[in-house]
Amino acid sequence: MTTLLITHPASLRHLTPPGHPERPDRIRVVEQTLEDERFAHLARVEAPRADLDLVTLCHPRQFVEALIAASPVTGLVEIEADTTMSPGSLEAALRGVGAATHAVDEVMQGKARNAFCATRPPGHHAESVKAMGFCFFNQAAIAARHAQKAYGAERVAIIDWDVHHGNGTQEIFWNDPSVLYASTHEMPLYPGTGAASERGEHGTIVNAPLRAGDGSDTFRDAFETAVLPRVDAFQPDLVIISAGFDAHWRDPLANINLVESDFAWATQKLMAIADRRAEGRVVSILEGGYDLEALSKSTASHVLALMRG
Ligand SMILES: [Zn+2]
Numbered sequence: 001m002t003t004l005l006i007t008h009p010a011s012l013r014h015l016t017p018p019g020h021p022e023r024p025d026r027i028r029v030v031e032q033t034l035e036d037e038r039f040a041h042l043a044r045v046e047a048p049r050a051d052l053d054l055v056t057l058c059h060p061r062q063f064v065e066a067l068i069a070a071s072p073v074t075g076l077v078e079i080e081a082d083t084t085m086s087p088g089s090l091e092a093a094l095r096g097v098g099a100a101t102h103a104v105d106e107v108m109q110g111k112a113r114n115a116f117c118a119t120r121p122p123g124h125h126a127e128s129v130k131a132m133g134f135c136f137f138n139q140a141a142i143a144a145r146h147a148q149k150a151y152g153a154e155r156v157a158i159i160d161w162d163v164h165h166g167n168g169t170q171e172i173f174w175n176d177p178s179v180l181y182a183s184t185h186e187m188p189l190y191p192g193t194g195a196a197s198e199r200g201e202h203g204t205i206v207n208a209p210l211r212a213g214d215g216s217d218t219f220r221d222a223f224e225t226a227v228l229p230r231v232d233a234f235q236p237d238l239v240i241i242s243a244g245f246d247a248h249w250r251d252p253l254a255n256i257n258l259v260e261s262d263f264a265w266a267t268q269k270l271m272a273i274a275d276r277r278a279e280g281r282v283v284s285i286l287e288g289g290y291d292l293e294a295l296s297k298s299t300a301s302h303v304l305a306l307m308r309g
Pocket of ligand 1: 162163164244246287289
């Protein structure tokens with residue numbers, strides 16, 4: 001069975017202000033990297049545009065309609081300090097949700113073993129009624145709810161190794177015992193949430209904060225002791241990865257010193273759990289990663305691990 005790569009050119013047409021780290025070149029470098037012959041066996045498809053019914057699995061219709069109304073015809077509109085919309089942003093965000101939900105469709109139907117969504121903007125900071133931190137719609141959260149609603153998945157695990165805490169995913173599932181959210185992230189760092197004491201109403205939120213300067217050993221130790229046993233014990237029907245690559249040592253927005261092979265290692269560990277618990281089903285969604293060389297090498301490492309199984 002194959003690994004599916006989902007992209008869409010709309011990801012290049014979400015524009016941000018000059019100097020903004022979350023920029024179209026991120027997707028250009030990821031797509032260029034995945035053109036290499038090492039990735040010749042990837043199945044490839046363009047993301048469909050998500051119906052609003054999918055977006056509203058996690059975001060109230062009023063919030064979605066307000067973003068649609070805010071979408072500019074020309075120029076940039078500031079939604080909050082870090083988050084702006086250009087004329088192409090809404091389409092990019094809807095294709096991002098479409099990529100994540102299509103990945104769920106293909107993996108849950110057994111047409112692909114696993115999938116990687118190489119889209120932007122990212123999603124894990126988007127709360128149910130708040131766009132923030134470069135994010136509009138929470139693709140990983142929507143993917144989890146879609147797997148439950150459309151395919152009867154009883155338990156879905158979302159593992160987030162982006163260097164920032166996924167406050168949005170945590171907020172959306174805070175009261176929901178059917179979704180496990182587990183995150184490693186630098187703390188203190190934007191957005192400020194993610195203390196180990198934040199566990200959710202049902203103990204299904206798992207936060208394993210790292211400190212500035214931590215590297216591979218500390219990350220792997222946190223992953224093996226705090227994250228993996230909880231994911232395994234949860235017995236998920238689907239594993240979703242919020243795959244940010246900004247914990248790489250080169251990244252300009254944070255101070256964790258991972259190398260690209262750490263992402264392959266973490267991928268393999270999660271795939272082993274998915275093999276035992278979820279018939280191998282893994283859906284991975286690009287989140288952050290702002291140094292282009294680190295993003296390229298880390299994505300390659302992660303996707304090769306998905307392909308190797
Ligand atoms: Zn991040």
